Amino acid sequence: MFAHLSDLHLSDPSGVRTRDLLNKRMLGYLSWRRHRREEHSGEVVNALVRDLKRVDPRHIVITGDLTHLGLPEEFREVSEWLSELGPPGGITVIPGNHETYIDTRWNDTMARWLPYMVSDTAPALSTGITSETVFPSLRVRDGIAFLGVSSAKPSAPFLAIGSVGSAQLEALDRLLLETGQMKLYRVLLIHHPPLKETLGWRKRLVDAKRLRDVLRRRGVELVLHGHAHRPADGYLETSAGVSPVIGVPSGSAIGLKLGRRAGYNLYRVTRTGKDWELTVESRGYSPESGEFVSVDTRDHKGGKQQNQGNRSQSGDQGIQLQHQSQVGD
Numbered sequence: 502m503f504a505h506l507s508d509l510h511l512s513d514p515s516g517v518r519t520r521d522l523l524n525k526r527m528l529g530y531l532s533w534r535r536h537r538r539e540e541h542s543g544e545v546v547n548a549l550v551r552d553l554k555r556v557d558p559r560h561i562v563i564t565g566d567l568t569h570l571g572l573p574e575e576f577r578e579v580s581e582w583l584s585e586l587g588p589p590g591g592i593t594v595i596p597g598n599h600e601t602y603i604d605t606r607w608n609d610t611m612a613r614w615l616p617y618m619v620s621d622t623a624p625a626l627s628t629g630i631t632s633e634t635v636f637p638s639l640r641v642r643d644g645i646a647f648l649g650v651s652s653a654k655p656s657a658p659f660l661a662i663g664s665v666g667s668a669q670l671e672a673l674d675r676l677l678l679e680t681g682q683m684k685l686y687r688v689l690l691i692h693h694p695p696l697k698e699t700l701g702w703r704k705r706l707v708d709a710k711r712l713r714d715v716l717r718r719r720g721v722e723l724v725l726h727g728h729a730h731r732p733a734d735g736y737l738e739t740s741a742g743v744s745p746v747i748g749v750p751s752g753s754a755i756g757l758k759l760g761r762r763a764g765y766n767l768y769r770v771t772r773t774g775k776d777w778e779l780t781v782e783s784r785g786y787s788p789e790s791g792e793f794v795s796v797d798t799r800d801h802k803g804g805k806q807q808n809q810g811n812r813s814q815s816g817d818q819g820i821q822l823q824h825q826s827q828v829g830d
């Protein structure tokens with residue numbers, strides 16, 4: 502069983518120096534002062550950690566946006582939090598757009614999280630792994646291949662777009678082929694949703710179609726993403742069958758906006774002959790108890806979900822389902 506968290510926005514940028522805000526970060530800082538400071542709560546994060554300690558998943562994946570402004574100090578804060586959560590071998594992290602608010606020095610920022618991002622077969626960290634060489638990452642745990650992709654790129658003010666890029670897409674194509682031949686259960690991790698209808702133009706994955714083409718051709722068993730700050734269940738038809746595409750809410754949101762209270766998912770994967778069965782349990786923050794509780798469980802068998810919600814759109818771009826039960830609603 503493994504857990505999927507996202508968009509924790511853990512850090513506190515209140516002590517930021519003005520000279521560090523003379524760029525796109527100023528907009529992010531103002532947005533944090535106005536909205537996100539109240540929305541992302543340390544109390545909720547502490548409840549999340551308590552729940553994870555109780556549930557004790559074999560692995561934890563975090564699909565980006567652990568910071569607010571991508572400041573070096575925030576990366577340091579988050580790496581301390583990660584080290585308290587568990588050892589790097591048990592937690593896989595990929596970056597989100599907030600990690601690359603502006604172009605920053607790799608060594609001052611993302612390099613701090615390398616132990617949680619690198620592939621199992623990566624060379625020693627001292628050999629100078631960079632953003633170009635770390636992704637796509639591959640970590641294999643209990644017959645599950647976690648394939649991490651970075652869609653985090655600095656974008657213009659008022660945009661939160663992302664892209665994967667040709668080099669990563671080519672490497673991902675190869676990794677999907679190899680892990681498919683090894684009969685592993687392939688889980689793609691990406692911050693931006695690859696289904697077009699999940700989010701609007703301002704927050705889109707620019708090369709989503711190229712990514713979907715790779716996934717269709719090589720197959721993937723499950724795609725997990727963040728960025729939307731709400732639950733999102735969809736499907737993509739691939740050569741491996743109908744593959745679930747699942748987004749989770751922010752893991753730290755107190756729930757000021759309807760349907761956006763904190764939640765995370767647990768996944769249990771079982772092999773049945775040459776097929777797989779997947780059970781997804783959504784857990785959400787309960788303000789009444791101050792703890793996370795189970796809010797929804799659903800099964801996917803042979804690439805099909807058993808208790809489907811309402812289909813809102815279908816076709817070449819995948820299928821997006823309305824969630825049947827939303828956290829806190």
Ligand SMILES: [Fe+2]
Binds near residue numbers: 597598661692728729
């Ligand atoms: Fe994001």
